[in-house]
Amino acid sequence: MSSQQTGQTMKPATAAKKLGVYLPATPAEFQEGVVSRAELNELQANPPEWLRELRSNGPHPRPVVAAKLGVSISGLARAGVSEALTTEQIEALKQERPEWLEKERATQAEVRKESVRIKNLKKEKDAERD
Secondary structure: OOOOOOOOEEOHHHHHHHHOOOHHHOOHHHHHOOEEHHHHHHHHHOOOHHHHHHHHHOOEOHHHHHHHHOOOHHHHHHOOOOOOEOHHHHHHHHHHOOHHHHHHHHHHHHHHHHHHHHHHHHHHHHHHHO
8 A cells, every 4th residue: 555545645845844944945856746754754864965954054944943043933923034044044143132032032931931830830730639
């Protein structure tokens, strides 16, 4: 039974998302085909040069840009950053430290702190019930 018959293929956009790369920057043959689970696993285990290059230098998709800058995807949107950025552009932003970046990093830090507080509160309540 082929992987197509078992429903184990994915669209290039899904595969790019799982690989953490910006789809328009991938090779045409990747963008135009379908990717099987086995092919995805192989790309993850033994990334070809194009994939290593994209992961290293970009352009990176918004989730990766947000993570590298320490902000949320919403924070990028609020700052008007909608395009993919290269590693070089991300590093430049880190050096420049624009006001929006500092504000969004602070917001993200507060969100993380609140998430930890809620998680701990839930643990305490669960422990009281036991």
